[in-house]
Amino acid sequence: MIQTPYLLFLGDAPDQLAAKVAQGITDWRPENAVGQFRMPGCGADMGLTDMTLEEGIAAGAKTLVIGVANRGGVISDAWKVVLVQALKLGYDIAAGLHTLLRNENELQSAARVNGRSLFDVRIPTVAYPIANGQKRSGKRALAIGTDCSCGKMYTAMSMDAEMVSRGLKSDFRATGQTGILITGKGVPLDAVIADFMAGAVEYLTPDNDDDHWDHIEGQGSLFHVSYSGVTMALIHGGQPDALILCHEPTRTHMRGLPEYGLPSLEQLRDTALPMARVANPACQVVGVSINTKALGEDEARAYLAETEQRMGLPATDPYRFGAAKLVDALLTR
Amino acid sequence: MIQTPYLLFLGDAPDQLAAKVAQGITDWRPENAVGQFRMPGCGADMGLTDMTLEEGIAAGAKTLVIGVANRGGVISDAWKVVLVQALKLGYDIAAGLHTLLRNENELQSAARVNGRSLFDVRIPTVAYPIANGQKRSGKRALAIGTDCSCGKMYTAMSMDAEMVSRGLKSDFRATGQTGILITGKGVPLDAVIADFMAGAVEYLTPDNDDDHWDHIEGQGSLFHVSYSGVTMALIHGGQPDALILCHEPTRTHMRGLPEYGLPSLEQLRDTALPMARVANPACQVVGVSINTKALGEDEARAYLAETEQRMGLPATDPYRFGAAKLVDALLTR
Numbered sequence: 001m002i003q004t005p006y007l008l009f010l011g012d013a014p015d016q017l018a019a020k021v022a023q024g025i026t027d028w029r030p031e032n033a034v035g036q037f038r039m040p041g042c043g044a045d046m047g048l049t050d051m052t053l054e055e056g057i058a059a060g061a062k063t064l065v066i067g068v069a070n071r072g073g074v075i076s077d078a079w080k081v082v083l084v085q086a087l088k089l090g091y092d093i094a095a096g097l098h099t100l101l102r103n104e105n106e107l108q109s110a111a112r113v114n115g116r117s118l119f120d121v122r123i124p125t126v127a128y129p130i131a132n133g134q135k136r137s138g139k140r141a142l143a144i145g146t147d148c149s150c151g152k153m154y155t156a157m158s159m160d161a162e163m164v165s166r167g168l169k170s171d172f173r174a175t176g177q178t179g180i181l182i183t184g185k186g187v188p189l190d191a192v193i194a195d196f197m198a199g200a201v202e203y204l205t206p207d208n209d210d211d212h213w214d215h216i217e218g219q220g221s222l223f224h225v226s227y228s229g230v231t232m233a234l235i236h237g238g239q240p241d242a243l244i245l246c247h248e249p250t251r252t253h254m255r256g257l258p259e260y261g262l263p264s265l266e267q268l269r270d271t272a273l274p275m276a277r278v279a280n281p282a283c284q285v286v287g288v289s290i291n292t293k294a295l296g297e298d299e300a301r302a303y304l305a306e307t308e309q310r311m312g313l314p315a316t317d318p319y320r321f322g323a324a325k326l327v328d329a330l331l332t333r
Numbered sequence: 334m335i336q337t338p339y340l341l342f343l344g345d346a347p348d349q350l351a352a353k354v355a356q357g358i359t360d361w362r363p364e365n366a367v368g369q370f371r372m373p374g375c376g377a378d379m380g381l382t383d384m385t386l387e388e389g390i391a392a393g394a395k396t397l398v399i400g401v402a403n404r405g406g407v408i409s410d411a412w413k414v415v416l417v418q419a420l421k422l423g424y425d426i427a428a429g430l431h432t433l434l435r436n437e438n439e440l441q442s443a444a445r446v447n448g449r450s451l452f453d454v455r456i457p458t459v460a461y462p463i464a465n466g467q468k469r470s471g472k473r474a475l476a477i478g479t480d481c482s483c484g485k486m487y488t489a490m491s492m493d494a495e496m497v498s499r500g501l502k503s504d505f506r507a508t509g510q511t512g513i514l515i516t517g518k519g520v521p522l523d524a525v526i527a528d529f530m531a532g533a534v535e536y537l538t539p540d541n542d543d544d545h546w547d548h549i550e551g552q553g554s555l556f557h558v559s560y561s562g563v564t565m566a567l568i569h570g571g572q573p574d575a576l577i578l579c580h581e582p583t584r585t586h587m588r589g590l591p592e593y594g595l596p597s598l599e600q601l602r603d604t605a606l607p608m609a610r611v612a613n614p615a616c617q618v619v620g621v622s623i624n625t626k627a628l629g630e631d632e633a634r635a636y637l638a639e640t641e642q643r644m645g646l647p648a649t650d651p652y653r654f655g656a657a658k659l660v661d662a663l664l665t666r
Contacts, residue, residue, distance in 0.1 A: 132590070133587075193527070194522060194523045194563045195523040195563065197562045198558055198559055198560070198561070225531055225570070225572075225612045226463050227531070228611075229530045229565040232561045236559075237558070260611075263611075274604065275604070278561075278593075279558045
């Protein structure tokens with residue numbers, strides 16, 4: 001539906017984490033991005049060629065993808081100047097922001113005048129049911145985190161890719177705008193009406209073959225007071241057979257909440273597992289995924305070894321060192 | 334905004350629990366209901382005078398309040414015939430259903446033609462912020478349950494009424510349609526977009542005097558897989574100083590989920606308190622509220638005594654025997 005390739009709009013993202021949509025596309029579908037568009041003050045860099053809108057068109061780009069996920073998701077006036085110009089030049093625009101492209105008058109009229117499309121991938125396109133809690137066939141793994149933005153999507157995508165490479169039955173199930181932009185489908189869970197959250201997750205992960213695994217993208221954290229309700233709906237709607245604990249070891253406080261410290265991996269395990277067993281008594285914690293991006297290789301390997309020892313669970317950075325260990329744990333649990 | 338008195342529409346509610354909106358109004362503001370309107374097959378009875386629409390008008394009713402909270406909230410064709418007739422006769426209509434009155438063409442046009450109003454109290458009227466988790470002044474008590482529909486709203490309302498009767502600073506904070514219809518304000522939490530749930534609860538319970546208590550209406554249950562995400566947002570957005578455990582002792586399975594048993598009060602305490610302490614380390618479980626409606630008086634008192642003994646906490650049915658015990662526990666915690 002959304003035409004590729006993309007030019008990735010980084011706007012004035014204050015830092016790399018704020019551009020996690022663009023980062024996800026760059027990491028998982030690099031062939032879909034011809035380059036990046038940055039504005040003055042932009043603190044993010046995908047390592048792609050910096051392009052003007054015109055250079056993007058010349059390189060073949062069809063869609064300008066908003067690669068920035070701001071808190072609250074506001075479309076600033078400075079952005080609008082760029083986006084209107086892009087529509088004039090022939091781009092479609094795709095975004096997963098809370099503020100919808102379609103609700104901005106300038107963008108809607110520029111799209112109409114120029115015959116272009118606006119894609120708001122965050123908006124649910126389905127009337128999700130209320131969760132019924134009935135046991136579904138097939139297997140499900142859920143990545144849960146000590147914090148937001150700590151590698152849950154990468155963990156699920158890595159495990160899916162590893163299973164696919166082994167010829168096993170597997171799907172990545174996107175629950176956020178990045179995953180949806182990358183894979184073209186999923187549930188924009190944080191935009192779903194509260195009563196239907198768990199039902200949306202049930203809808204996303206239906207009955208399947210007994211040897212098929214859904215790798216469900218986690219959201220938020222049970223310990224992040226802004227978003228813990230979304231995490232809970234994933235745990236109960238997803239009725240996971242396996243939990244993978246995700247952690248970023250250099251984080252000093254919960255993302256966006258300077259007064260809140262991070263829980264330990266033990267606290268995450270001891271809190272999440274009993275809750276998961278309400279929906280699926282067979283659920284187990286099978287492994288630990290550490291986002292070691294901020295660590296050197298020796299430091300990363302030492303941290304993983306210490307974590308394995310301490311937790312009694314396989315631990316790896318699936319994006320950096322491969323997801324084989326986690327998939328092995330899943331299959332032999 | 335919504336004109337009183339009401340005629341309570343019970344429709345074809347299958348049982349008493351399905352008519353909990355009507356029950357709440359009957360119990361807490363009986364002076365606002367002139368009677369009840371029932372359709373063939375209705376299994377609910379508020380003990381009010383059964384009236385036709387015409388008799389309701391003659392008794393002075395201004396608004397027909399939909400007193401039924403169906404799963405999924407569908408407005409059936411049989412209902413629409415009645416509702417259109419009510420608008421013709423001069424009623425406004427108020428409802429808290431997921432399916433909006435305003436989205437039903439027949440109702441909207443009948444309201445317009447007859448100059449009447451449709452009130453969808455479930456719809457958020459505020460753009461709630463994302464929760465920031467910052468500590469707020471004032472005190473908050475949250476009613477949490479082993480299941481849905483087990484007396485959380487009644488517990489919070491009873492405690493508020495008890496504090497008001499003692500001349501103490503207190504507010505009941507409605508988070509569902511019944512509470513909103515009764516008190517005229519609140520947050521329709523189960524209709525809020527997922528990312529803003531906890532922020533809506535922060536908005537509902539702002540900074541206040543140090544000796545002021547908010548009594549927050551609970552929703553769902555951490556153990557009800559359909560709605561647990563909403564409960565979690567209340568625990569983290571509400572940052573309660575005190576939790577009151579609510580339970581209905583004759584329930585054999587989770588409401589609407591025949592395959593799911595209820596947790597014990599101990600499990601509820603041990604699960605909820607650590608989660609509450611993420612947002613407010615000073616939080617304590619102060620008492621137990623038992624909905625003894627299905628028990629005889631001796632049986633109820635015996636159950637309460639046994640619960641007090643077992644849990645080491647004051648236990649009462651605040652609606653039946655008064656909330657003094659729970660308020661005492663709150664003030665001396």
